Amino acid sequence: MTTLKTESPFIALSGVSKTYRTGNESLPIFTNLDMTIQGGDFVAVMGPSGSGKSTLLNLLAGIDHADTGDIQIAGQRLDHMGEAARAAWRAHHLGIVFQFYNLLPMLTAAENVELPLLLKPIPASVRRERVAKVLDLVGLGGRGKQNPTRMSGGQQQRVSIARAIVADPSLLLCDEPTGDLDRKSADDVLAMLGYLNRELGKTIVMVTHDPEAANAANRTLHLDKGVFVENEQVAA
Amino acid sequence: MTFLGLIRKSAVRKPLRGSLLIVSVAMAFLIYGLTASFIAGSQGTAAASDDLLGVMNAAGRAQPLPLAYLPRITELQGVAAVSPITRLRGSVGDARNVVAVSAGNPDKLLAVSGKELGLTNAMVDALDDGRDKVLVGRALAQAQGWSIDDTLTVTAFRTRKADGSRDWRFEIAGIFDGKSPSTDTYFILAQYDYINNARGKNRDTVSTFALRPEPDVSPQQLAPRIDALFANSAAPTRTLSEKQFLSAFLSQYADVKRVVTLVVSVSFVTLLMIVVNTLVFALRERRFEIGVLKVLGFRSSRIMMMVLAEALFVFLVGGTIGICLAKLASLAAPPALGLVLDTNVALRAFALIFLLGLTSGALPALSAMRTPILSAFRTR
Incomplete structure (x- = not known):
């Protein structure tokens, strides 16, 4: 697994504006938003509903476009890429963990984890090895053949994390990863994310409502009405 | 798992619906196989030669x-x-x-x-x-x-x-x-x-x-x-090839080939509508998953190919079953029926399987390709 530590910011948003338009109505989300995150950081983004947390995550994932501004991740300008290039970028550099896991129900846990590897020119035997390794890493060794719909929420989220890291991305985006879990499972998932950040050097941006989840990060950014409202908190 | 495995699992993710689709394709190709065998067989003119000539009375074959x-x-x-x-x-x-x-x-x-x-x-x-x-x-x-x-x-x-x-x-x-x-x-x-x-x-x-x-x-x-x-x-003569003669002879009763073509065309158009409708509905249920695949890095063009391949999979499995049943029927039928499912009929059937598979998959595939990720996520 690779670690990506850079001198310049790993993620740099500069003058990013985003407005949603519905008919004649406009809903501004961000106006000239700036943000930097260093490589290897674990950042929690908190804020009330409608503050722009999910939009920020969508922009970082390249699944939404900013109206203006620059979005640079690992030295690449996301806002300059076309759809196909962004898909290729996601396949190589990004892992995503969703609140509701978003696993494909017709596939086994191992097959779900293997999905990102299908996009890479890797022999099947190597794919299977990598899948087994990450399932072991998330504590689901030997459960690969199980259908995720028969797993608990915590287990499904761990499958989702395994899927997010199997292609060895440098950046993990987590959208309320503990939002659907009980406290114990949430703590397990947060411990797992902390491990991935500390031991494997993954840069993690996690959107959350949960202050306890935010405590697992080493920085917290507070968004309100599209702006960072106070100085970030840095974990001791 | 391979892409083919993913396509197969997606195609039969709802076993009852997948099976019914495959059965309806199989039935359509059974009808096609039987009618094409009839045309190709001894009741038809496909085996008749263009090289042999028959000289008949120009006033009519009874003269x-x-x-x-x-x-x-x-x-x-x-x-x-x-x-x-x-x-x-x-x-x-x-x-x-x-x-x-x-x-x-x-x-x-x-x-x-x-x-x-x-x-x-x-x-x-x-x-x-x-x-x-x-x-x-x-x-x-x-x-x-x-x-x-x-x-x-x-x-x-x-x-x-x-x-x-x-x-x-x-x-x-x-x-x-x-x-x-x-x-x-x-x-x-x-x-x-x-x-x-x-x-x-x-x-x-x-x-x-x-x-x-x-x-x-x-x-x-x-x-x-x-x-x-x-x-x-x-007694002026009229000279025709064996094939021309048989065609003219059969068309005295009915244009068998046209009737068969019409029957087959109607069954295929009906089949196409059913399959496209089902695939479109199935795809609507899966918009969220398509969004997930796109987020994982699957390009829109790859998603389109996967949906096309799913439709092709349904037609290949169903069509092959239908043609195999038609072959068995042609072997079991009495010789007087003259059913012959030869290589040409089989090749034409498989060309049709590919054509119909791609045609029926085109609309859902385009729709899947164009689905924006955010729009797909809103369907949950």
Whole structure:
């Protein structure tokens, strides 16, 4: 697994504006938003509903476009890429963990984890090895053949994390990863994310409502009405 | 897991719906296989030759031609062999058990259509061994349970003997198989001289002259030259290839090919609507998953190919089952039905499977390709 530590910011948003338009109505989300995150950081983004947390995550994932501004991740300008290039970028550099896991129900846990590897020119035997390794890493060794719909929420989220890291991305985006879990499972998932950040050097941006989840990060950014409202908190 | 595995699992993710789709495709291709086999079989014209010519009375195929035309046709440049043919239709035993007898000159028959009918010198010698000897096609022999040395009596519908009897007794000297399974072998080959000498009326006339052109002569160019020979005679001729003749003969009753094409087309259009409708609905249920795949890095073009491949998978499995069932049916059907599912029919069926699979998958595939990720996520 690779670690990506850079001198310049790993993620740099500069003058990013985003407005949603519905008919004649406009809903501004961000106006000239700036943000930097260093490589290897674990950042929690908190804020009330409608503050722009999910939009920020969508922009970082390249699944939404900013109206203006620059979005640079690992030295690449996301806002300059076309759809196909962004898909290729996601396949190589990004892992995503969703609140509701978003696993494909017709596939086994191992097959779900293997999905990102299908996009890479890797022999099947190597794919299977990598899948087994990450399932072991998330504590689901030997459960690969199980259908995720028969797993608990915590287990499904761990499958989702395994899927997010199997292609060895440098950046993990987590959208309320503990939002659907009980406290114990949430703590397990947060411990797992902390491990991935500390031991494997993954840069993690996690959107959350949960202050306890935010405590697992080493920085917290507070968004309100599209702006960072106070100085970030840095974990001791 | 491979992409094919992913496609297969997606196609049958709802087993009942997937199975019903496959069954409906299988049924459509069963119908196609049977109708195409009918066209290709002995009831159709696919096996008929374009190289063999038949010279008939221009006034209609029921009108005879004088045997005296034979030397003039034989001497015409470009003609390799000619046999006079007179036809006799009648029944054996039960009046509904209709058989057709084509009577020709044994040696000339071998030269004209020996290759197509699978005739050998030994068969022709056996036919020539006695005037009432006949060769019976394999399909007819199997249908009637006849074998060599059996005797049979054909009660002719029209052709009477000089004594007024309509019963013609024959002895089976051999059984011919035809060049291929699609060759029509549901008839009897007899000797022209036997019928001609025994009949009370229309002696020294023929129903048709069957002829084979020289190898380097075009049948299409030879035909008008033959007709030109007799253009000013009392009985002008009309020369057609065997295939043209059979097509014209069948179209007297109905344009079989058009009817079959219509039936198949209607069933395929209906099938297409059902499958497209089902795939579109299935895709709507999966918009969220398509969004997930796109977030994981699957390009829109790859998603489109996957949805197309899913439709193709349904058609390939269903179509193959349908064609296999049609093949079994063609083997089990009585020879009189003349069902032949040969390589050509199978190849056409698989071309249709691919065409319909891609056509029915096109709309859902385009829709999947164009689905924006955020819009897909809102469907949850």
